Amino acid sequence: MTTILAFIVVFVILVLVHEFGHYWFAKRSGILVREFSIGMGPKLVAWRKHNTTYTLRLLPLGGYVRMAGWQDEEDDIKPGTQLTLTLNDAGVVTRINTSNKVTLSGGIAVQVDHLDLREALTISGYEYGNDTELKTWSVDHDATIIEADGTEVVIAPNDVQFQNAPVLKRLLVNFAGPMNNFILxxxxxxxxxxxxGVPQLNTNQIGEVQAGSPADKAGLVSGAKIRSIDNTKILSFEDLQTAVTKHKGETLKVVAQQQGATKTLSITPTKKGLIGVTTYMDKxxxxxxxxxxxxxxxxxxxxxxxxxxxxxxxxxxxxxxxxxxxxxxxxxxxxxxxxxxxxxxxxxxxxxxxxxxxxxxxxxxxxxxxxxxxxxxxxxxxxxxxxxxxxxxxxxxxxxxxxxxxxxxxxxx
Incomplete structure (x- = not known):
């Protein structure tokens, strides 16, 4: 269970950071981010802010940023489609419902004849109960559309589409995901x-002394500084390793500064040339x-x-x-x-x-x-x-x- 949770947490962090790079640069470039999703599959939760819908989906293995015009379709509304429109006081469409899972209170039922949600921002069709009079409604630039799965996103007019942004801005948006991974x-x-801590090899200060090791038995303590071994000056951990390796199994005279005093200790390395100390870790x-x-x-x-x-x-x-x-x-x-x-x-x-x-x-x-x-x-x-x-x-x-x-x-x- 711990592994599964760790896997999910790591994966979500990686995807979230990567996609946030695309999201942040797209926003700054004037590109509409229609949806920012964590997870894939069926929607669990959704909320909308500043024209972006944020969704949490069932499968926590992935995520995506859905930008207007970036592999985006014309919301797949074909002539003959039945949908519901919500109008503002000026008679302009503010919400378009194409889902059977959502009901718009006070909406107008319409059978679509033609729509253009990119340039003209209009919907033409026949109101329910009147199949002889073709009507056309203007659509607000920031109108929303409720898709088949019930997710409500902002429509994608041409002026906020990915491919219509300057090429250098698009390049930055594409690079931003990997860049965020490097930063992470x-x-x-x-x-x-x-x-x-960070291993410090260029110091004569040691890290931990392993319990029961030759160094521990001789009285060497963690954090001590090794001044010399058999009268050879020690300036780094590599010097310490070299001196000990040369005298496997032999008793060494070690001068160490520890606990505010300088002490001379006798340490006998193992036959493998180990005395049981680690490098100093600087935090x-x-x-x-x-x-x-x-x-x-x-x-x-x-x-x-x-x-x-x-x-x-x-x-x-x-x-x-x-x-x-x-x-x-x-x-x-x-x-x-x-x-x-x-x-x-x-x-x-x-x-x-x-x-x-x-x-x-x-x-x-x-x-x-x-x-x-x-x-x-x-x-x-x-x-x-x-x-x-x-x-x-x-x-x-x-x-x-x-x-x-x-x-x-x-x-x-």
Whole structure:
């Protein structure tokens, strides 16, 4: 149960942060965000604020930002459709109900003949009980439409649609999701630095002394500073490791400063060259904040190296992980405690950010590539061509996900 909860929490945080990047930049670019959803599937809760509908859906494995004109349809209202309209005092349509699950009190029942919710903002049709007189109603720019599942969203006029925003703004919207994942990774690693500390190898101060170890038996305490070993000056933890390794099983004269005094101790390392001390972990802001950046960079370079090997070297599904593999890794991370789970969250966030920048059309990287092509050509691809390219990319991603998931399952046995 703990693993399931950890998996859901990690997944929701990753998706929420990623989609919030798209959401925030779209809002700032004048693009209408019709819906911001956490989860997929049937709607549980919905509320609307500032022309955006926020929904919580049943399956907590994903989420999305639905922008006007971004793979959005004309609300799928065809001639002959029966719907209900709510008018304001000026006779302008403010709500359109296409759902059988919702009833608009005082609404006008209409059979649609023609509608335009993008440019003219009009609906033409026949009122219930009068099938001879065709009427036309103006639609408010910020009118809402209740869709088949009962979700109420704002209509999508052309002036607030994604594809009609300047290309540089669209590029920023596409990049914002991965960018937020990079920011999350940095923040999570900083939190790890504060919680667990950052290993300090360039100091002669030790961390913990393991109970029952040679160092513990000799009287060395946690946090002590090792001044010298057999008259050899110790300046770093690496110096300590080198000195101990050279004298496996031999008794060493260790000069240490601890508890406000300098003491000379006799410590006999094990035959493996261990005395039972750990590196000093610095939990200060001066250590934790830089660690967030350096650890993110270090892991990012390793992830890129693996991706490069998939293209230039031997391709193997074992280098990738799908939902099953991530669930297994989440189980291990959760068993390691909060520090381990936060570290894993940062690692996954980096992976998500980098993977989304791969130039495959269905991913953010593919959309950015199309934005760059548009900048070079000084005109966008046609909607039809872009749709075909996106469908091909989506098909490839689905096939890869299925293959990776099957491989993850087989690796469990």
């Amino acid at each position: 990774a940095i923040i999570a690693f900083i939190i790890v630095g504060f919680l667990a 200060s802001a001066s250590a934790a904040i830089p660690y967030g950046f350096t650890q993110s960079w270090s892991l990012a370079t390793r992830i890129l190296t693996v991706l490069k090997s998939l293209v230039t070297g031997h391709f193997s599904l074992n280098k990738l992980a799908g939902p099953v593999g991530i669930y297994t890794m989440t189980s291990s991370a959760a068993a390691g405690g909060l520090n381990s789970l936060v570290f894993f969250l940062a690692y996954l966030s980096l992976n998500l950010g980098i993977m989304n920048l791969i130039p495959i059309p269905v991913l953010d990287g593919g959309k950015i590539l199309l934005n760059l092509v548009e900048i070079i050509r000084r005109k966008p691809l046609s909607r039809d061509k872009e749709g075909i390219v996106t469908m091909i990319g989506a098909g490839l991603m689905v096939l890869l996900l299925v293959a990776v998931t099957i491989n993850d399952i087989l690796r469990q046995f």
